[in-house]
Amino acid sequence: MTTREAFRVNAQALSDETVVSQEYSGQSQFIAGARKGAQRQRVRRSPRGQQQQPSGQIQVVIQQAKDGTWIADDSETGQFGVGASADEAVRDLLTTLLEYRDVLRTRRHSLSSSLAGDLRLLERRFAEDG
């Protein structure tokens, strides 16, 4: 791994592979069009200066592997996305998270406590996404 960057990705209103915004070093930029009116969100800071995760946002760590591909990691669920660019990796991650949520949903009553926790987390994150 050669590059490591932490982004916060807004997962609210995510659908149709809509990746809304990312925030890094205090600057936001769109990485894909927001089709459902989602807006950029600033990362709030607590009085002690620690970052708080706004509802619907995912902290994503993006790394470039030795082979040049990019990998986006969701540190809370362990899910990852892969792509030829950082944006592509984030989009793949968000698609993965939605698929993962659906995989867990269909097995809701037989999940280990850890996976049940993932499902609760994902349902909170994607609350507007059915």
Added chain:
Amino acid sequence: MPTLDSAETQRAFTGKLGAEEDPSRGDHHFYVFRVGTTVVATTKISRGSRHTISDDLVARMARQLGVTSNALSQAVACSLGKTAFHRLLAAGVPFKQRPRSG
């Protein structure tokens, strides 16, 4: 660090390792591992043509399953059997063991 062949890995998961493949038709194949009736872990492989899964991704898949990369590699390569692999799944520490609320 091990790499894996995607097609061999898919065959191993649903064959000798007893995982169920989720039937949804998304961008990824999801594999669900149960111990008894309880789903204890899942992992995924991207759809598309046969490819080599890099060591970075093998490490992530292994972490999702709560096993080491070597154990995952050995399980796919047949040198670790289903019973032993499921024992690791049952005993393994899933990706994260942090208390959650809600």
